[in-house]
Amino acid sequence: MKMAVAVLLVLLIVALSSAIIAELPSAEAALDVRGHRRLKSMTVLSPPFFLRPGAVANKYYHDIAFPRGHVALKSFNGEVVDDRGAPVPLHEAYLHHWVVHPYYAATNATAAGRPATLPARNSGVCEGDTHGQYYGLGSETRRTATWVPDPYGVEAGDPAAPPEGYEERWMLNVHAIDTRGAADRMGCTECRCDLYNVTVDEHGRRIADDYAGGLLCCYDQTRCRVEEGFVDGEARKLFFRYTVMWLDWSDAVVPVKIYIFDATHRPLPVGCKVEYEVEECSPERRAKNDCVHVQVAKQVVPRGGDLVFGVAHQHAAGIGSSLHGQDGRLLCESIPTYGDGEEAGNEAGYIVGMSTCYHPAPGAVTVRDGETLTVVSNYSSERRHTGVMGLFYILVAEHQRPAPDTKPSLL
Ligand SMILES: *[C@@H]1O[C@H](CO)[C@@H](O)[C@H](O)[C@H]1NC(C)=O
Numbered sequence: 001m002k003m004a005v006a007v008l009l010v011l012l013i014v015a016l017s018s019a020i021i022a023e024l025p026s027a028e029a030a031l032d033v034r035g036h037r038r039l040k041s042m043t044v045l046s047p048p049f050f051l052r053p054g055a056v057a058n059k060y061y062h063d064i065a066f067p068r069g070h071v072a073l074k075s076f077n078g079e080v081v082d083d084r085g086a087p088v089p090l091h092e093a094y095l096h097h098w099v100v101h102p103y104y105a106a107t108n109a110t111a112a113g114r115p116a117t118l119p120a121r122n123s124g125v126c127e128g129d130t131h132g133q134y135y136g137l138g139s140e141t142r143r144t145a146t147w148v149p150d151p152y153g154v155e156a157g158d159p160a161a162p163p164e165g166y167e168e169r170w171m172l173n174v175h176a177i178d179t180r181g182a183a184d185r186m187g188c189t190e191c192r193c194d195l196y197n198v199t200v201d202e203h204g205r206r207i208a209d210d211y212a213g214g215l216l217c218c219y220d221q222t223r224c225r226v227e228e229g230f231v232d233g234e235a236r237k238l239f240f241r242y243t244v245m246w247l248d249w250s251d252a253v254v255p256v257k258i259y260i261f262d263a264t265h266r267p268l269p270v271g272c273k274v275e276y277e278v279e280e281c282s283p284e285r286r287a288k289n290d291c292v293h294v295q296v297a298k299q300v301v302p303r304g305g306d307l308v309f310g311v312a313h314q315h316a317a318g319i320g321s322s323l324h325g326q327d328g329r330l331l332c333e334s335i336p337t338y339g340d341g342e343e344a345g346n347e348a349g350y351i352v353g354m355s356t357c358y359h360p361a362p363g364a365v366t367v368r369d370g371e372t373l374t375v376v377s378n379y380s381s382e383r384r385h386t387g388v389m390g391l392f393y394i395l396v397a398e399h400q401r402p403a404p405d406t407k408p409s410l411l
């Protein structure tokens with residue numbers, strides 16, 4: 001009898017400690033500026049993924065641990081850690097990207113005639129499912145602020161949002177490349193098809209000859225060329241560890257909409273192409289010291305308001321990105337920080353952070369309903385680059401009062 005109790009206790013402790021590893025609510029929940037709403041936080045480990053030298057993991061985790069109930073998200077940060085919880089530097093496990101995306105799941109999975117899941121997405125602006133995430137960054141994660149200034153918050157878990165019979169859930173996509181012993185580290189992180197020895201994509205479709213590199217060539221389980229001595233290298237157990245901070249929803253929170261602009265966007269049928277190529281600059285431009293590739297797109301922001309936060313996403317060789325209003329005015333500029341050391345968060349040659357724009361004062365920076373914005377993404381073209389990106393995230397608080405260019409309703 002005593003034995004059975006002891007076994008049960010051990011089992012209980014094992015169950016409890018694995019739950020704790022998976023979800024670590026911060027011990028000190030801070031007060032917000034007004035001192036009444038409690039800022040809450042959770043730190044979560046993804047399921048493990050395994051990488052040997054040169055290998056790629058592109059994992060999709062559904063129904064991840066996420067704040068429950070109707071909440072205002074305040075920040076989301078993440079990084080790759082090893083099985084001791086130590087941050088892994090980018091030159092070992094390159095974090096190509098991670099993405100956090102809502103979706104709707106049927107509450108009664110056995111009910112006939114209804115799909116098990118329905119898509120959900122942010123407020124725009126790419127067509128279809130492209131860039132529908134709420135959060136997502138890459139190598140720059142460790143030194144990029146995602147904090148939404150007070151009184152703003154990203155609304156999540158609104159019980160009125162899902163269609164009847166569905167509930168909101170969240171999925172996480174993590175794409176990481178093990179570049180220990182890589183034959184060409186930059187080439188592997190840029191997913192150059194020759195280094196991956198890949199001629200067909202994930203779905204077995206032939207990759208066009210003029211596609212030199214990008215996501216089509218570094219899907220899950222592919223492997224980039226490694227130097228001798230690393231070919232039989234052991235797999236390493238890694239995790240994506242993320243921290244979400246939030247407040248319970250209340251009238252004091254001003255909701256912000258998430259819009260993601262993409263410098264590759266072209267009018268339909270093209271839409272957002274997600275990635276692009278930077279050709280090496282011509283000898284003439286090199287002579288003029290002008291090896292800058294400029295990628296520009298125009299996209300319409302459907303609803304205007306205060307632009308309270310902005311940040312760009314670029315890959316290594318990126319030199320800055322900007323977002324402009326229809327009249328050309330600068331709305332936000334986001335500039336990369338490159339590391340200059342070895343340690344996680346400061347890896348030489350990698351973008352380890354992107355500067356952000358904060359405009360919390362109402363009316364400080366505004367966009368109009370239906371305004372055409374221009375996104376500019378600059379890269380160095382000293383060398384050729386494949387699979388680069390030029391995204392611009394903005395958070396917009398819709399005007400509660402009539403916009404200046406609408407007629408006052410009392411007249
Ligand atoms: C789920 O749907 C099935 C089939 O329509 C139904 O028989 C069952 O009662 C439902 N369960 C709940 C909990 O609503």
Ligand SMILES: *[C@@H]1O[C@H](CO)[C@@H](O)[C@H](O)[C@H]1NC(C)=O
Pocket residue numbers: 197
């Ligand atoms: C590349 O792929 C081809 C076809 O799958 C294979 O025959 C060849 O050995 C591979 N080369 C290397 C270096 O792995």
Ligand SMILES: *[C@@H]1O[C@H](CO)[C@@H](O)[C@H](O)[C@H]1NC(C)=O
Pocket residue numbers: 292294319320321322333334376377378
């Ligand atoms: C992008 O490059 C253009 C042309 O060189 C330059 O005028 C602009 O200031 C650059 N913008 C950023 C954000 O680096």
